[in-house]
Amino acid sequence: MSKLKTLISEGAGKINPISVSDYIGVGGYEGLKKAVTMTPEQVIGEVKKAKLLGRGGAAYPSGSKWEHLLHIPETPKYIVCNADEGEPGTFKDKVILGQLPLKLIEGITIAGFVFGAKAGYIYVRGEYRKIQKQLIQAIENAKKANYLGDNILGKGFNFDIHIISGAGAYVCGENSALLNSTEGKVGRPRIKPPHLAEVGLFLQPTLVNNVESLASVPAIVLLGGEQFLKIGHPDSGGTKLICLSTHSAKPGVYEIPLGQVTLRDAIFDPELGGGLKNGKQLKFFHLGGQSGPIGSPAQLDTPYSYTDLRKAGLSVGSGAIVVLDETVSIIEYLKGVTEFFIHESCGKCVPCREGNKQLYAILEKLSVPGAATAADLANLRRLVTTMTAASFCGLGQSAAVALNTAWKHFKDEFEANVNKTPAAAAA
Numbered sequence: 001m002s003k004l005k006t007l008i009s010e011g012a013g014k015i016n017p018i019s020v021s022d023y024i025g026v027g028g029y030e031g032l033k034k035a036v037t038m039t040p041e042q043v044i045g046e047v048k049k050a051k052l053l054g055r056g057g058a059a060y061p062s063g064s065k066w067e068h069l070l071h072i073p074e075t076p077k078y079i080v081c082n083a084d085e086g087e088p089g090t091f092k093d094k095v096i097l098g099q100l101p102l103k104l105i106e107g108i109t110i111a112g113f114v115f116g117a118k119a120g121y122i123y124v125r126g127e128y129r130k131i132q133k134q135l136i137q138a139i140e141n142a143k144k145a146n147y148l149g150d151n152i153l154g155k156g157f158n159f160d161i162h163i164i165s166g167a168g169a170y171v172c173g174e175n176s177a178l179l180n181s182t183e184g185k186v187g188r189p190r191i192k193p194p195h196l197a198e199v200g201l202f203l204q205p206t207l208v209n210n211v212e213s214l215a216s217v218p219a220i221v222l223l224g225g226e227q228f229l230k231i232g233h234p235d236s237g238g239t240k241l242i243c244l245s246t247h248s249a250k251p252g253v254y255e256i257p258l259g260q261v262t263l264r265d266a267i268f269d270p271e272l273g274g275g276l277k278n279g280k281q282l283k284f285f286h287l288g289g290q291s292g293p294i295g296s297p298a299q300l301d302t303p304y305s306y307t308d309l310r311k312a313g314l315s316v317g318s319g320a321i322v323v324l325d326e327t328v329s330i331i332e333y334l335k336g337v338t339e340f341f342i343h344e345s346c347g348k349c350v351p352c353r354e355g356n357k358q359l360y361a362i363l364e365k366l367s368v369p370g371a372a373t374a375a376d377l378a379n380l381r382r383l384v385t386t387m388t389a390a391s392f393c394g395l396g397q398s399a400a401v402a403l404n405t406a407w408k409h410f411k412d413e414f415e416a417n418v419n420k421t422p423a424a425a426a427a
């Protein structure tokens with residue numbers, strides 16, 4: 001039986017992405033047509049039954065988020081789609097944005113209907129310039145076909161979608177920084193609470209969801225939450241778009257049912273990653289982007305689901321699976337990860353701004369035989385704890401996750417270059 005599904009990627013790469021009639025030909029807009037016959041509570045009930053977990057990385061239950069927003073009386077409410085896709089090794093939203101933009105537009109329109117919103121915003125990664133232009137065309141075409149704009153489907157519901165170009169900073173993917181950037185302010189995270197559901201875009205109640213989360217909504221409405229749940233794992237319904245990269249023999253985006261494919265299948269199955277390039281051995285894999293955990297071959301039989309990965313000390317995150325072969329030094333790899341965070345830290349708080357630089361300095365020492373001491377290793381551990389606990393936002397809090405998990409599997413490599421002479425130990 002095939003390990004692939006096309007629950008949300010049906011038609012991707014096969015239809016003209018901006019053509020409404022092509023989209024309808026692959027089942028498009030059936031979800032919206034059904035949604036407008038339901039009450040907001042009924043739609044949210046299906047999202048809850050589906051157990052859709054946010055696909056942007058934090059895995060927050062979308063049904064609870066939607067329910068919370070529905071009960072907030074203030075208006076207007078805004079719908080914001082996080083299409084910043086700044087996580088290295090992650091390029092799955094690009095497939096939806098570039099090949100099935102109308103699926104996302106349909107999902108956002110359903111959200112607009114549920115919350116009685118008048119406007120939605122898609123905050124698109126700055127580098128996706130061609131995609132931004134195409135999205136604008138797709139929005140225009142949806143309006144012409146009465147699936148967007150005034151009096152949608154004759155139901156007296158008016159809703160428009162605007163495209164915002166991202167600022168080119170990783171931190172702008174953090175939902176509150178994203179809203180600041182959308183408002184034209186510096187893209188730095190806000191203090192929470194207040195939560196964005198209450199005080200979001202332009203200080204109004206706001207829904208922020210990832211591209212893949214919103215693109216799952218038409219299928220949830222159409223199939224019903226229970227059916228959607230059955231396709232995936234009992235704790236988290238549906239499918240996940242995964243991105244295989246680096247030393248994978250078949251890098252790319254694949255849609256898999258949650259919980260029914262193991263990490264081994266994802267990396268080695270001929271239908272999916274097909275193993276490693278040049279017949280090399282797997283040394284480790286990095287899940288969910290730079291801020292995600294590193295796993296070892298001993299964990300390959302873990303099913304790819306939010307629950308199973310969490311139990312194994314791993315996580316789904318954005319869906320990235322960076323595959324690394326036997327030639328890669330774990331210390332050199334972690335230096336690259338830490339350089340990324342030094343570059344992307346917004347500088348607002350000390351644990352992240354300075355902590356990443358200190359981590360890098362110690363990793364640099366660990367890469368030179370005899371340069372580091374046992375005290376450096378102890379400092380490394382302390383830094384990880386401080387940064388995780390004291391950083392202001394998710395960027396700093398998760399910057400050391402890769403290092404922390406690599407430590408569990410590759411402690412020998414961390415210790416290999418440490419100067420163990422009595423003088424160094426006493427220093």
Ligand SMILES: Cc1cc2nc3c(=O)[nH]c(=O)nc-3n(C[C@H](O)[C@H](O)[C@H](O)COP(=O)(O)O)c2cc1C
Nearest residue numbers: 054055056082085086173174175209210213394395
């Ligand atoms: C530093 C940082 C970067 C992030 N980048 C993204 C991103 O590029 N895309 C995304 O959807 N979520 C990103 N997130 C997660 C968002 O803050 C938020 O959880 C998400 O947009 C909520 O949507 P979801 O519940 O549908 O996943 C990022 C979080 C942090 C801390």
Ligand code: SF4
Nearest residue numbers: 346348349352393396
């Ligand atoms: S943790 Fe602090 S310095 Fe780092 S990105 Fe967040 S707010 Fe900025």
